[in-house]
Amino acid sequence: MAGLVRLGLAVLVLCGAAPAPDWAAAKQVDVTMTEYRFVPDHLTLQRGTVYRLHLINPGKELHEFTAAAFFATATLREPRMLVNGGQEISVPAGGSADVDFVANRAGVFGLTCADHDWAGMVGEIVVK
Numbered sequence: 574m575a576g577l578v579r580l581g582l583a584v585l586v587l588c589g590a591a592p593a594p595d596w597a598a599a600k601q602v603d604v605t606m607t608e609y610r611f612v613p614d615h616l617t618l619q620r621g622t623v624y625r626l627h628l629i630n631p632g633k634e635l636h637e638f639t640a641a642a643f644f645a646t647a648t649l650r651e652p653r654m655l656v657n658g659g660q661e662i663s664v665p666a667g668g669s670a671d672v673d674f675v676a677n678r679a680g681v682f683g684l685t686c687a688d689h690d691w692a693g694m695v696g697e698i699v700v701k
């Protein structure tokens with residue numbers, strides 16, 4: 574039994590089980606969500622870096638930071654902040670939200686506000 578446990582630990586180590594992120598070291602990235610755009614609308618992030626995405630909605634409508642493909646590759650400190658099947662962060666008018674995460678995969682990911690993509694409320698997340 575102890576042998577099995579040791580084997581299990583060895584497999585975890587060999588598979589590169591990531592150490593717990595150091596959330597206190599998060600780099601803050603501010604994104605303002607208003608009618609009808611993200612400012613900035615392009616985010617460039619480094620893979621493996623701990624970030625705090627600070628979403629601010631000074632607008633008059635609820636806005637969403639919708640990035641299903643991106644969130645699917647990220648480690649979130651509080652995954653339950655993601656709504657609508659894990660695809661977005663919802664921020665009410667006048668509200669804000671802090672989303673701590675680590676991006677795990679390089680790539681280019683789409684960003685939209687699910688309610689207002691028709692109005693051009695779109696952007697892009699690049700992970701290097």
Ligand SMILES: [Cu+2]
Nearest residue numbers: 636637686689
């Ligand atoms: Cu919106």
